[in-house]
Amino acid sequence: MTEKLRAAVIGAGYWGPNLARNFRTSPDWDLVAVCDLDEARARKVVGARSTVEVVTSVTELLARDDVDAVAIATPARTHAPIALAALEAGKHVVVEKPVADGGVAARAMVARAAELDRVLMVDHTFCYTAPVLKMRELIAEGALGDILFVDSVRINLGLVQPDVDVFWDLAPHDLSILDFILPGGLVPTGVAAQGADPIGAGQSCVGYLTLPLPGGAIAHVHVNWLSPTKIRQMVIGGSRRTIVWDDLSPQQRLTVYDRGVELGQPLPDKTTTNISYRLGDAWAPALPEKEALGVMVSEFAAAIREGRAPRTDGHAGLRVLDVLEAASRSLVDGGRLTPVTGSAVAGSLA
Amino acid sequence: MTEKLRAAVIGAGYWGPNLARNFRTSPDWDLVAVCDLDEARARKVVGARSTVEVVTSVTELLARDDVDAVAIATPARTHAPIALAALEAGKHVVVEKPVADGGVAARAMVARAAELDRVLMVDHTFCYTAPVLKMRELIAEGALGDILFVDSVRINLGLVQPDVDVFWDLAPHDLSILDFILPGGLVPTGVAAQGADPIGAGQSCVGYLTLPLPGGAIAHVHVNWLSPTKIRQMVIGGSRRTIVWDDLSPQQRLTVYDRGVELGQPLPDKTTTNISYRLGDAWAPALPEKEALGVMVSEFAAAIREGRAPRTDGHAGLRVLDVLEAASRSLVDGGRLTPVTGSAVAGSLA
Amino acid sequence: MTEKLRAAVIGAGYWGPNLARNFRTSPDWDLVAVCDLDEARARKVVGARSTVEVVTSVTELLARDDVDAVAIATPARTHAPIALAALEAGKHVVVEKPVADGGVAARAMVARAAELDRVLMVDHTFCYTAPVLKMRELIAEGALGDILFVDSVRINLGLVQPDVDVFWDLAPHDLSILDFILPGGLVPTGVAAQGADPIGAGQSCVGYLTLPLPGGAIAHVHVNWLSPTKIRQMVIGGSRRTIVWDDLSPQQRLTVYDRGVELGQPLPDKTTTNISYRLGDAWAPALPEKEALGVMVSEFAAAIREGRAPRTDGHAGLRVLDVLEAASRSLVDGGRLTPVTGSAVAGSLA
Amino acid sequence: MTEKLRAAVIGAGYWGPNLARNFRTSPDWDLVAVCDLDEARARKVVGARSTVEVVTSVTELLARDDVDAVAIATPARTHAPIALAALEAGKHVVVEKPVADGGVAARAMVARAAELDRVLMVDHTFCYTAPVLKMRELIAEGALGDILFVDSVRINLGLVQPDVDVFWDLAPHDLSILDFILPGGLVPTGVAAQGADPIGAGQSCVGYLTLPLPGGAIAHVHVNWLSPTKIRQMVIGGSRRTIVWDDLSPQQRLTVYDRGVELGQPLPDKTTTNISYRLGDAWAPALPEKEALGVMVSEFAAAIREGRAPRTDGHAGLRVLDVLEAASRSLVDGGRLTPVTGSAVAGSLA
Known part of the structure; x- marks a missing residue:
């Protein structure tokens, strides 16, 4: 040993x-x-x-x-x-x-x-939980096809530090997961942030991040301190399969829907196009129970x-940090789509 | 008779x-x-x-x-x-x-x-479903306290008409519900829309609407055609209680959490403020089963x-339409927060 | 046509x-x-x-x-x-x-x-619902291996007819499903029935049926009028896979656990034997939505x-009826295991 | 201190x-x-x-x-x-x-x-989990009215000891909970046990206990080693309210249905009697999270x-033990309703 x-x-x-x-x-x-x-x-x-x-x-x-x-x-x-x-x-x-x-x-x-x-x-x-490790593996082996969208919701309670808003407190979780599971890491083409502070805390307590991804996909993150009701859910939609991760459903945290969506031909009447859905089974992979x-x-x-x-x-930490800083800039700029700067990204891919 | x-x-x-x-x-x-x-x-x-x-x-x-x-x-x-x-x-x-x-x-x-x-x-x-009627009633009687945020998710499949995007197809449901349950109807101070078309359908297939509300609250709508997995969930966070409406959970569509959140005093060490949570029971009102x-x-x-x-x-219809039109303008303007115009709002409140 | x-x-x-x-x-x-x-x-x-x-x-x-x-x-x-x-x-x-x-x-x-x-x-x-048709198909093709046990729970409200107890009112559903999905139909080696009438209705309002099956397996049925809370759940345990049918979970009525149980060798210390479990994935087959x-x-x-x-x-109806009649006899006989008589069974297999 | x-x-x-x-x-x-x-x-x-x-x-x-x-x-x-x-x-x-x-x-x-x-x-x-402590409290204060039935399901995996059957391994949990929550403790008027050993383990691997309670109520316990799928559920039906305890649903372990059932008058046509249901709200008490x-x-x-x-x-332990011993006797006697002997019960109430 x-x-x-x-x-x-x-x-x-x-x-x-x-x-x-x-x-x-x-x-x-x-x-x-x-x-x-x-x-x-x-x-x-x-x-x-x-x-x-x-x-x-x-x-x-x-x-x-x-x-x-x-x-x-x-x-x-x-x-x-x-x-x-x-x-x-x-x-x-x-x-x-x-x-x-x-x-x-x-x-x-x-x-x-x-x-x-x-x-x-x-x-x-x-990133070291069984569901995230499994999602990374499934995406890496192409089980989802092209990633079309990722939607992450994290409604959580927690102590508020006066110099940290809900984005800096909770979104690192979502962003680090995105960085971990997306092939190539988290390199959005920009960040748009919307926040609200309905209780007068002095900083955003409810926040939404929109992250356009290369290739036309979109990621979205909802973080929220104001609900004592917990929701932790991520949906990853792919062209071949869709994953739903519900972290508060211990019996079935991860469900993989063997269902795809694709653009069909315009219908004969020319007034409707057709998105075609393949409706297959759902599948819940067995996950090891490790802390x-x-x-x-x-x-x-x-x-x-x-x-x-x-x-x-450290590079993963930097990619997450760069997105958080861009989000802060977008927030003061009325939610405008804001580029992610910093040499971190380039550095990590070099 | x-x-x-x-x-x-x-x-x-x-x-x-x-x-x-x-x-x-x-x-x-x-x-x-x-x-x-x-x-x-x-x-x-x-x-x-x-x-x-x-x-x-x-x-x-x-x-x-x-x-x-x-x-x-x-x-x-x-x-x-x-x-x-x-x-x-x-x-x-x-x-x-x-x-x-x-x-x-x-x-x-x-x-x-x-x-x-x-x-x-x-x-x-x-608006005529039992959960929405109940939510309207609870909000009207003050059971939620001040509305702090509303978050609505509608992931749905459907036929796509070539001249209608996901906002015009699905968001009328969410917006009409918001108009119905919010005291004073749906009169946001602006609309920001973010969309994506990762399958090349020619219009947004995934969309997010952010609607700042008078008084600092925020409403948010996620509509999505690209997931064959259905989610229909609305969370309404109030200062006294929070409602979660999960329309696909027939045994318990509506849960009212008797829990509130409020801003406390800064903690003695001055480095942390305190959001205080009252953790009470949850409650699922009996709902009549009517179509x-x-x-x-x-x-x-x-x-x-x-x-x-x-x-x-018709006025309710107009308020929803005005938001949809503002969303379309925001979308072409890079997601900027865009004012809702039209005399509909004024008209309906007159 | x-x-x-x-x-x-x-x-x-x-x-x-x-x-x-x-x-x-x-x-x-x-x-x-x-x-x-x-x-x-x-x-x-x-x-x-x-x-x-x-x-x-x-x-x-x-x-x-x-x-x-x-x-x-x-x-x-x-x-x-x-x-x-x-x-x-x-x-x-x-x-x-x-x-x-x-x-x-x-x-x-x-x-x-x-x-x-x-x-x-x-x-x-x-028997014509999608979950039951699917269970029959899975069992027929050997997906479950040997059937080890079946447990059915039906807690339901309903009008009570004074000459019909809870067994005759509700158990025909469970028994007809068992008859439909078990290879060879429902031919238990006996029936034991336990009932209770805690509200003084004059007949059993809560009932339990135990049905030993040929080969050592066991089926069990719980029927109950006294709970306004609905449960409709059937577990079918096999040597290779286990099915859970939760009829009130519309998003996932049927879950097939790709898990088996088998008797292992006694452990070296001779004081413990070993039941070995194969812990595989779960799987929810897509089911058509037909009435x-x-x-x-x-x-x-x-x-x-x-x-x-x-x-x-008619033979299927007879097999169900014969079990109901045996259950009535067991009930008056203090719950003793009672043989199923009637020529129906023989007739139907001839 | x-x-x-x-x-x-x-x-x-x-x-x-x-x-x-x-x-x-x-x-x-x-x-x-x-x-x-x-x-x-x-x-x-x-x-x-x-x-x-x-x-x-x-x-x-x-x-x-x-x-x-x-x-x-x-x-x-x-x-x-x-x-x-x-x-x-x-x-x-x-x-x-x-x-x-x-x-x-x-x-x-x-x-x-x-x-x-x-x-x-x-x-x-x-007995020291939050749901059981809450159930005991609710029953003690009369919130359920008269107890009409208790139904407990425990499908669990575990190491099998060659000299212990599924009743002795798992049922002590259910029986000790019953003893803890029932006013007066667990003093059934008899025990009927049915077991099965479809894998040839040499002892019961699936078991059912029926326990008639004083006053006409009935308790029932289902213990099972053969399913790798876990179910831990207890339903306690009362004349005023019904409790469902689902221990694997961490967000809502305990639901109290404010619904009652009572015997009504025979209907005018004399062919049907009427069980009347009061359909009220459901309620999920907040439970402390303590080990x-x-x-x-x-x-x-x-x-x-x-x-x-x-x-x-020790007396509580004895009451549980006496029921287990009566169950063993019933099992060898073909499932006959068997009296619970031992002076423990009397002793504990003295």
């Missing part, structure tokens, strides 16, 4: 405890320490009768040589400084989404990781051991 | 047979005739061993004095000429959605009906007998 | 109107008359502007020579006398379930139909024209 | 790890040790970087004075000897279901716990601290 890699988790807030639990139970990892400015909070994550260490100083943590990698689960604006320090200290890094709070900072992280030959991974957790975060920490370990990019690497 | 009113159905295509069946079995109506240029098609609607008459000339039909009212289920571009002729002939008129193919024609219909003191109704069928079209023809009869406007009158 | 067969419906109560409607719209049939002692009730079924005749005398109806076949939808105790008279008059007969109120009467019907070379069919409507009663009247016409037994013939 | 109680878990097989995890994270407990003959298995439960001790001798464990209570998760036949030894050593005891492998052993446990004034609890985990096992270990601590019987005490 390979020796375990040694990890530390930085940040014991909302997501840190989940990371800690998964590093702890992973056969690939030994959780050495949990680091937080708030010692009591870190100690609670570690729990009773445990010899996992509690550390309150990032500097001190990074100076240790019994830590191979760190997982950063702190606020987005601190991602870049902590990640850069960790890379400099020779650690591999996995960072919460979004990869950083802006493209410049994120590009610095990606560049430095490459120079130092360290793994930089973004924790796009949903996504456990799959993610395994992928992190595998990337480190094999000296390769992880499935959701 | 009141004497029955006498009806004729004009148009024996897709929707005409449904109208005919409902006039036939309604206690309020006597179906006298079915009219279509294609006699065989009309005869098929009438069926065997029936004395309902088959007529092939609209002129001839309108000249009869044993017909009190006509239901027009012909292509949209013929609505205005047939309806105007019927009104001139003294008939009451119910017309399929959309009320006409343009605002000018529709305004002429509304004006002439008023002058001639005839009922002009639009068959916004969904909506049967309720519609009864309302048509009641409006005629009581000399009043029907629930979905 | 073949000339239409001419039908009359006898009985305009609960089910008669449905039969009348389907004969009326069938391309195979011409509905000539509706017969009921209560003329107004029959006239209501016929409706306005119709030349379908209303008849109040069965004798008079059967004497007509413009009627080829009759559908009998009267109380069970009148089935035999009316059917026998109709057969003597040369009519083909389809009769509501149960075929008669006792085995002796039913056997007389079957025998006389054979002697007179007339079709005798039982309206086991559910079952329309399929039934077509089968009736086809059987008459082809001079063959219909799919649900 | 109260000092924590000190626990040890005996048995590191299937259920032990769940118990260990919940004692570990409970604010009421300090998990001191995990005990198993197989040291590696116990060590795996304890995990890395932990100071929870691993013990391989029960005797040694029970001799320690830093353990207040033990949780026994070993095979049923070892429950009594281990529990009795633990009680003698002054420990409080919680034991997996079934409480023991026979009534004599179980009665000895109950008696000795009483004499030694120790808490004896049975881990009827389902049941966490609630159970808290109840164990509370019972110890307050010197009272826990909610699922």
